[in-house]
Amino acid sequence: MNFAEAIDLTIVGKGLMVGLGFIGPAIGIGLIGGSYLKAVGRNPEAAKFFGQALVFVAIVELFGLLAFASTFIVK
């Protein structure tokens, strides 16, 4: 059987999109967490910015979720 016919490239494409798409936000959220902890370690009064840090986490997370949502757009 022809190799190209045996693989359904749509599913491979979707899998790659979701898998690679979540690398970025994961690194981004890790960086945000690291910066927050460094700032708190330096200056314990910075703990009041926890709400702001979570806002940035949600903004970054959106791009990961968009990668997942585009699997429904790709036929």
Add this chain to the structure above:
Amino acid sequence: MIFSLFNQMAAESGPSIHVAPDAVFRIGDIGITNSILYGWIVSAVIIALLIWAARRITVKPRRGPLQLVEVGVDFISNLVVNAFEDKKVGRKYVPYFVTLFFFILLNTWFGLLPVVGEGFKSGETPLFRPFTGDLNSTFAMAIITMIVVYVASVKESGGIRKYIRHFFVGSPKNPLYFVIGLLEMFTDLTRVISLALRLFLNVAIGEMVIAVFAYLGSFAAPVTALPFMLIEFGVGALQSYIFVILGIMYLAIAVNHSQAHDAEHADHEDLTEDARPETIGASSAQSTRG
């Protein structure tokens, strides 16, 4: 959403995942989907709960479950009022954001009850679905929020021409600033989509995770799906807070920008001045409390 204590072996072939809602019954020509139905039910609960709470609020706080409502209202009210430089402007918009916060929060939390999902079916579609887990609903909420933000910004800026003027840093006749202004306006339009998608995707992906884990533990579904349900409580609270605070920030940027501008250009309309672009700055950073 498959986590249902009544129907443990619900999925024969795989976790049942619904992304688009299905119509449960029709009124005239419009199909009422299961998410709209659940949205009505939860809205009735919210209205009853908050009217009951409003009747029993006293000036001096008393112990009891009413303190939860007070905590929620106080939290959002402080956020809104502290985001604006002029407190009177902030107080005008408190009711909308507090209502929005409670609406999104309770809709998402009610979507985790075992009633939702495959347990109760009407025909072959689930009878209930969380209202915020439906892209139509979150898109409607985002559109209404941005309409409130636009109308309020235009009103506080004092006219549409002055509002559009605030997108342009410096003179609009300069081609670079013109393009930057157009990009800023385009970013404003993408905020609607980002608000809607963020809320919908977080709730829908949470549903799917619970569905997958309930399918994996076929007879022990309540045990395997329970940690993810608890995570979803946290995600629901966080996403409702983020929706509200992003709406507040969009409103505060336009309104504070206009007030700072008015203070600078009170005497002369100098369009060729090289102004520094205003950023969000410290006024939003102080709006959060630990």
